[in-house]
Structure formats: structure tokens, C-alpha cells
Amino acid sequence: MKHYDVLVIGAGPGGYVAAEEAARLGKSVAVIERQAIGGTCLNVGCIPSKAYLEHAHWIDSISKAQQNGMQVELSGVDFTQLYERKNKVIASLQKGIHSTFKSLNIDFIEGEAIYTSNNTFEVNGEKITYEDVLLATGSQPFIPPIPGLSSQPYLTTDTFFSMEVLPEKLVIIGGGVIAVELAFAMEALGVEVTMLEIAKDILLTEDEDARKIIKQKLKNRMTVETEVVIKNVTNNTVELEGDKQYTYDRLLIATGRKPNIDLAQAMNLEFDEQGKFIAVDEYYQTSKPHVYAVGDVIGGYTLAHSASTEGIKAVRAMNKMKERPLLNCHVPRSLFTHPEVATFGLSEEEAKVQGYDVVISQLPFGFNGRAIAVDQTEGFIKLIVERKYGEILGAIICGPEATEILHQVLTLVEAEGTIYELASTVYSHPTVSELVQDVAKAIVREI
Numbered sequence: 001m002k003h004y005d006v007l008v009i010g011a012g013p014g015g016y017v018a019a020e021e022a023a024r025l026g027k028s029v030a031v032i033e034r035q036a037i038g039g040t041c042l043n044v045g046c047i048p049s050k051a052y053l054e055h056a057h058w059i060d061s062i063s064k065a066q067q068n069g070m071q072v073e074l075s076g077v078d079f080t081q082l083y084e085r086k087n088k089v090i091a092s093l094q095k096g097i098h099s100t101f102k103s104l105n106i107d108f109i110e111g112e113a114i115y116t117s118n119n120t121f122e123v124n125g126e127k128i129t130y131e132d133v134l135l136a137t138g139s140q141p142f143i144p145p146i147p148g149l150s151s152q153p154y155l156t157t158d159t160f161f162s163m164e165v166l167p168e169k170l171v172i173i174g175g176g177v178i179a180v181e182l183a184f185a186m187e188a189l190g191v192e193v194t195m196l197e198i199a200k201d202i203l204l205t206e207d208e209d210a211r212k213i214i215k216q217k218l219k220n221r222m223t224v225e226t227e228v229v230i231k232n233v234t235n236n237t238v239e240l241e242g243d244k245q246y247t248y249d250r251l252l253i254a255t256g257r258k259p260n261i262d263l264a265q266a267m268n269l270e271f272d273e274q275g276k277f278i279a280v281d282e283y284y285q286t287s288k289p290h291v292y293a294v295g296d297v298i299g300g301y302t303l304a305h306s307a308s309t310e311g312i313k314a315v316r317a318m319n320k321m322k323e324r325p326l327l328n329c330h331v332p333r334s335l336f337t338h339p340e341v342a343t344f345g346l347s348e349e350e351a352k353v354q355g356y357d358v359v360i361s362q363l364p365f366g367f368n369g370r371a372i373a374v375d376q377t378e379g380f381i382k383l384i385v386e387r388k389y390g391e392i393l394g395a396i397i398c399g400p401e402a403t404e405i406l407h408q409v410l411t412l413v414e415a416e417g418t419i420y421e422l423a424s425t426v427y428s429h430p431t432v433s434e435l436v437q438d439v440a441k442a443i444v445r446e447i
Contacts, residue, residue, distance in 0.1 A: 018312060022318070138259075141258075332403075356393060418441050
């Protein structure tokens, strides 16, 4: 029987980052993982999707070069090579985690963690005890009850990246962030893509103005149907009410994810009011002492960086170093389309509901010299600011390098800066970031 100060269940972004933090604090640590190290993000989510999106970006760049006087030609796409590159990226990052674990003396145990009794798990027939345990068990694809689906082969966001042959026709059921990102990537590679969403619109979690831009880009490239009612799925057709149907040779179900709570149920932990997520206090401790949980299993923003931050805070709480919990309003949210979309904080509607007197300014990238020079003028920057003190409540950036630019605003907010500091910062010219200051100055003038 082995004993550890900290036992982590799950080696995704919440688990492996927490394990590294615990080891750096001088604790003996083990991580149990039943699948691949790195979790969903590294293996079947954030990382492989960005690899494919970068391939799409290269193709878009060739097209733009052709439109602007450069005589270049794309003779074809070797998807096998792209697939192998994606695998190399994943393997490299997995190797990096293993290397860090080794340097910090973290034991990595591959297998299914089975709860047996208080302070004891069993893995591969061996019992393991602990002082503190962190549940970072993540989530799995949610598959809705669509007529005919269960009897047909289909891809999920967990299996999509094992696809070794590029399909000719791909139907995607779902219109959230991952569905939209994969639609962009596949269409650029020459796949005929159809997106079907049962909700009133795609990307309902995104700012309305940004959503309109991305939706129009999609519609220019593929078929996008919203508010659909699916009658049946056959081995090559999705049939909708109204006698409309779409054929495919691969079908992707991208309708969200659900938390992996089997282990929490076995441990008899308390759940939230909806019974969906593990209930935790502000320091990520569950209803049982010495049992903590982070990431997808506790709700909030189910994002890799959220889970990692929560994991670090949970481990520090175990070590009498309690910190302020992660604030959802300070979590950046990214959509890696073309153009990119990045947001944090409150929307205009949310700010008003909470009683803020808000000032909002929005300017298009078409006003920015660098954006014009590099022919990337789609999109805008919008800031939502409280009038009295100039507190920045939220930001939406839709445009070139949006996911990178957002952090300069978010860093200022974390440091308790205001719109006045943003407006008075000296920006390099010409940069696309200058538009941030232009928006800030417009708000200061209105205040």
C-alpha cells in the first residue's frame, strides 16, 4: 500500500497543474489517469483543434496572397501529413508533462481509480491512501437523444481527431465553440461542411455583434441551419422536418459535454441544487474534509485555464495558503475562428441587470492602420465600463490576434486599474492593439 500527501484523480489541465504545484510545495504526490496524460484539452480538444485551425489559416493566407498580386498556388492537401503533425504536437506536450512529473518526483499511475473507503482508492489492484485528494475527473461528450443516432456510426469531439481520412461531406450537429472551430478548419481543407443547430442561433454564449460576424463568415463558406428539428439519422443522411435532408460521409456530434461524476457519486459527495456538479466551497473543498474538486466537475466556465487556476488554488488551500477563489468575470473566453473572438467579464445586459451605470464604446478594426495594412479589418473592439469610477466591467474583441490582445485589458483589470490607465498608456504605432486605446479614449471623453 502506498501513501501520499496529495492524490490527484485526473491528469487534465486541472489535475496535472495542481499536482506540480503540490510537489513544489514539498508534498508527496501521485496522479491517477485512466486515459492519456494531459486530458481532453491536450489530446482531443484545445491543442489538436488549434493545430488544424493553423492549417486552415495557412490556406486562407495563400488565398489572400493570390488576391493581392502574389502568384502562388495550392496544389493539394496531404491530410495524412497534417494528421501526423497534430499527433507530434500532442506527443511533444505529453512528453513535457511526463518530464516535469519526473523532475518533481510525481508518481503517474495509469488506470481506473476505484473508491473503496475513506482515504483509500484502488488502482490496478493496488491500494493507495492519501491525506488530501483532488478530483479533476473532467467531462465527456453529451449525446442528445436524436432519432436513429444510436444505430449509426458518428464522431464526437473526443473521437474526431482520430479520423485519419479527410471526409468529402461532414455534417456537424451542434453550433457551439468547438463545433464552429472545427467547421472552419474542415472547410478550409476542402470539406463540404453543414452545421445544424437546434437552438435559435449558433454561439449563443458569445457577444451578439461578434456572433453576427462569425455566422456570416460561416454562411459564406458552408450551410448553416438553426432551429432545426431532426426527424431521423440514417447511415448517410440527416433528415429534418420539412422534408429537408443533408447527406454525409462523416457525422460529428458536438452538442456540449457533461461532467464525469461517477467517482463523486461513489464517494457520496454533495452536489449543487441541480444535481449536476460537485458542490464545493470557496476553497474548492467538497462536502467531505480533505476532498477537493476542480474543473468541469464543479461547473463555471469549463475551460482548461479555469481548471488549472482552480487546481493551484485548491492545493494551496490544502496547505493553509487560502486564496481568493477564481472569479468568473476575470476568466478569458476565446473562439479561435477567423477573425478570432475573445471576451471576459460582463455583457452590456448583465452589467445593467446588476445595477451598473455603464458607458460602452465600440470601434471597428477598419479604423486601425495596421489592420488595414495587413488586410485584416473584420471585427471590432468593445469595452463596457462603469461610469463613476471607470471600472472596466467587460471586453469583447473580434478581430486579428483578439485572443492575445484581450490579456492586456484583463491584466489591467486584475491589477485594479481603470479605463483611465488604459487611455493614458503609450502604445506602439502601428499596432492593432492601438484600437484598444482608441476605444478607451472614446469612453473617457464620454465620462
